[in-house]
Amino acid sequence: MxxxxxxxxxxxxxxxxxxxxxxxxxxxxxxxxxxxxxxxxxxxxxxxxxxxxxxxxxxxxxxxxxxxxxxxxxxxxxxxxxxxxxxxxxxxxxxxxxxxxxxxxxxxxxxxxxxxxxxxxxxxxxxxxxxxxxxxxxxxxxxxxxxxxxxxxxxxxxxxxxxxxxxxxxxxxxxxxxxxxxxxxxSSFNNNVDFAGRIIYDEKGVEVFNFGKHKGKPVAQVLRDEPSYYSWMMEGDFPLNTKQVLTKIRLRELNG
Missing domain, CATH: 3.30.420.10 (Ribonuclease H-like superfamily/Ribonuclease H)
Structure with a gap:
């Protein structure tokens, strides 16, 4: 076909x-x-x-x-x-x-x-x-x-x-x-925000973490409540694409 x-x-x-x-x-x-x-x-x-x-x-x-x-x-x-x-x-x-x-x-x-x-x-x-x-x-x-x-x-x-x-x-x-x-x-990409699926959209279209201690929590909320988590991820062994997505969310929240 x-x-x-x-x-x-x-x-x-x-x-x-x-x-x-x-x-x-x-x-x-x-x-x-x-x-x-x-x-x-x-x-x-x-x-x-x-x-x-x-x-x-x-x-x-x-x-x-x-x-x-x-x-x-x-x-x-x-x-x-x-x-x-x-x-x-x-x-x-x-x-x-x-x-x-x-x-x-x-x-x-x-x-x-x-x-x-x-x-x-x-x-x-x-x-x-x-x-x-x-x-x-x-x-x-x-x-x-x-x-x-x-x-x-x-x-x-x-x-x-x-x-x-x-x-x-x-x-x-x-x-x-x-x-x-x-x-x-x-396709399993439907809910992914980053390619690796470390950050996904929940049923309301909100970006949430899909791993670790903050799994299921809104990314923006975690970055506000625990600013050091951003630094931990940026210095960690995460894909560049995941870090890029995380940074975009952080900048959006800072400029929002």
């Missing part, structure tokens, strides 16, 4: 040095841009993470230090990547928990503000798990009747994710061929 798009939709996948968003780095990125008219653009490239790639990471994606030693850093390609993503919605497999937060963190480290409020997100894994409970390889086999070659290659996973979403739309009549519907009904 051809996707019904109002905005370009970019399927993407990352390979990284590990799974810690604040400490690890991207080593490969693949993007498949689908335009509303059906035109497809595929771009993949290796990235120098400026840190050693652990053996356990190489065992998964096969990328070594030698493979990336002469490749550009993320900072060097960030501007062109941001331009490719401008005005686009995003889709991926397990992207809401890892790929989107990691990509946003890399953009912020490069000095580029990746604004999530301007785009929609579709996580094909969430649709799959709600419908069938499987892995990407099994999803590809189940929906597309194909074996996924080169699994954990960013490009192979990106293309497979695109094909799986199209097949899901063919298979399930209740899935509307509409990115706004898929994003709202099947």
């Amino acid at each position: 051809k996707l019904n798009l109002k905005n370009p939709l970019v399927f993407f996948d990352l390979e990284t040095t590990g799974i810690n968003i604040t400490k690890d780095r991207i080593v490969e990125i693949s993007l498949l841009k689908i335009h509303p008219n059906g035109k497809e653009e595929l771009k993949s490239r290796l990235i120098n993470p400026e840190m050693p790639i652990p053996a356990q990471a190489t065992a998964i994606h096969g990328i070594t230090d030698d493979d990336v030693k002469d490749c550009p850093t993320f900072r060097q390609v960030a501007k062109s990547l941001a331009e490719m993503l401008e005005g686009c919605d995003l889709a991926g497999y397990n992207s809401s928990r890892f790929d989107v937060p990691m990509l946003a963190e890399e953009f912020l480290r490069a000095g580029i503000d990746f604004d999530m409020s301007k785009r929609k997100f579709v996580d094909v894994q969430i649709i799959f798990h709600k419908k069938e409970q499987r892995t990407l390889e099994a999803a590809y086999r189940f929906y597309c009747d194909k074996e996924l070659e080169n699994a954990h290659s960013a490009e192979a996973d990106t293309i497979a994710t695109y094909e799986v979403l199209k097949s899901q739309l063919d298979r399930y009549p209740d899935l509307q061929n509409d990115i706004a519907f898929l994003s709202k009904e099947y």
